Amino acid sequence: MKLTKTLMVTTALTVASGTAFADGHMASDMTLVSWGGAYQASQQNAYVAPYLEMNPGVTAVWDESSAEAVAKLRAMNEAGNVTWDVVDVVAADAIRLCDEGLALEIDPDEDLAAAPDGTSAADDFGDLLVSDCFIPQIVYSTTFGYRTDLVGDTPPTSVCAVFDTEAYPGKRSLEKRPINNMEWALLCDGVAKDDVYDVLATAEGQQQALDKLATIKDDVIWWSAGADTPQLLADGEVVMGSTYNGRLFAAIEEQDQPIGMLWDAQVFDLDGWIIPAGLSPEREARARDFVKFATDTQRLADQAKYISYGPARASSAPLVGKHETLGIDMAPHMPTDPNNAKNTFLYNYEFWADYRDDIDAKFQAWLAQ
């Protein structure tokens, strides 16, 4: 009898405290969608774990579906049952989701935290707010790595080494899609950097890029997963290959592979959060609260302790410190570091949103020939 009573009282207390902690108008659990692997781990360490610590009673579950996020969100939306709360996507996908009405629009100054010195979020993120729905987290780049022991005495310094099979014989790995490859091809075919997209907008320009790629077609291994190039480099299958800079950092610094970075003509791209449209008010409130915390200045700077991607806020850059386990300075490994960013591209979102379907059709037909 007494026992039952005690049990009942404790249960009531737990329930009461549970609701008190979970803050009446916010949902108490979240499903976060990300890419898995080292990147997701950096998010977990830099802001998910601290957020959960600050908000006892809130739980977060990961879903490693970012690669198919656009298609899955569309399917969920059509079925009227969106089960994700915050979704990590690349900027191009965020633009697509925003266009399709699948992501919530964000007001940076209201929904995001200001910088510690009072700079508004809109100014702090600046040009990186490429879509009304997109909350940037990191700047990453797609760039080349090469085998230091297979390139002879003159390691490549220019991206055009990729097209120079005489000076650098051997296979190269390139991503199995037109984006980035077409730009590099034109750049190395004598087109000025500022004219690349004007040229690529014409049928002749697209053919010119494909013709340039055709000169190395037999020497290319095409990849579709970010892990492919590091593996191909490590096995000596290719002498150089493109991939995300964080993957190369891991291969060089964490796995001690004989690989060098070729930062020339690296293409900057962004990764960040979106909040899906169609959430219940409680879940939406929770998602907004989390995102505001997770993209503040300190949190984005913290993320660079775990992975070599640049924080998307200007105010975070000076706060970037040392790698959590390796203890090396992270700033020189950021794609945005002045030494690395001497010659860069910024992914042209508007151009590729328009031309992606068309150029991809031509690119795939060219590949299959």
Added chain:
Amino acid sequence: MAEVMQAADGTPLKRSLARALRRQKLRALGLIAPLLFFVLITFIIPIGNMLFRSVENDIVQNTLPGTIAVLTAREETGVPGEDVFTALYIDLFIAEEQKLHTRLGSRLNYEQTGASSMFRRTGRAVGRFDTGTYTDAITDANPAWEDPAHWAATVEANAADLPRTANAWSRWQAVFAAEGDEIGKRNLEDFLFTALYLDLRDADAAPAGLDAAYDAARATDPVSIKDAFIDADDKWGAPQIWETLTLYAPKYTPGYFLNSLDYQKTPDGIEKRPENEQIYITLFGRTIWMSLLITFSCIALGYPIAWLLANLPMRKANVLLILVLLPFWTSLLVRTSAWKVMLQQQGVINDVLVWVGLVDNANRLIMINNQFGTIVAMTHILLPFMILPMYSVMQTIPPSYLRAAKSLGATNWTAFWRVYFPQSVPGIGAGSILVFILAIGYYITPEIVGGTKGVFISNRIAYHISSSLNWGLAAALGTILLVAVLVLYWAYDKIVGIDNVKLG
């Protein structure tokens, strides 16, 4: 005179019998009903729904109903006049409020490069057109127009005289009603005043009670909406977008199917796509050809193993069977990646060949990222699906038949070929159908080891489902693949006979 046979209760026997049978059938149906519903809801309906997208195209008409009505009614082609642009203005304003315009832009971008940014940009500009002069003129003349209630009452009373206004008003109302809202003061947008202005300009005399607005409209110079559109994006002034809109106006389109066969719709009829964009026929052909090759290599490799399984003593056969099933316990990705390690140029097989001296170190064999890699990896993955049906059929063939053939003087070969093999054909048939149909839909393995020449049509379907979001095209490609499989099944039935297939 023939007497009608009667059952014990006096009803005619025939009817009584039919009733009893019907009851039985209903009971049987009741027993399978859960399964039937399950299959219907989780399988038939979703697949039907997905396949239906291959012809569905109502997004154009649903988003731009007014524009499409005027556009398809006109005789001439090319860039239209103010009337179409005005209809487009109203349509886009309403679509922008619902965030539907960018969705239409993505849809049209599949047909015309640049439509995506065109709609995004114009959607942003549409609220800033110079039509504010109409709003100012009419509200200055009669401030009552700033009140939604006045709008509702006037539009209802004069619907016949104000066709554009009535239409725009009721659609605008529907947008807010859908969100459980009402049109507020702030939502009396310029496009409503534009519609009102145009209706009043067209009217011969002021409709009852609208004198002030009528005079104001008469006194205000018209603004060119066409110029405003071209200002927002100059592609509105070129004929292409209008051709595309006209071509894709109907609610159903053969466009996706034409695309999947390397054809396209043009104003001059159906044309072959330019050569540098043709890919799908090649991929369909390659998918079927390579699936057949994989099926045959599975037969060649699987037959001896199945024979061994069926003829070894039970204990040894069981061990062997576990070895056949073992790969199922490993992830598909791991099995495929293992082939990478084996086949790549710095891989195990090349290393051994170089070490033995069969291959020169400078000319290592290329065995992966091409068709060979796909065939090897997929044959390995699909082999158990061939072995198991063959094994279960061979188990039922009595060994005494072979012995009888030999005792009657047949050689080993004759005994096998004339006696044993024909009896094992149903197993080969079942295994082949299984392997072929599985192979034709594979895409992960070809993506990883197929390079450029070893990818299948399913890789493109996956791309259009998950990356380009062109689900219509993906559905059309999928439908064609389904039809191809059914045709091959039918051909198999005609040539070999489907009764001749046994799973054991």
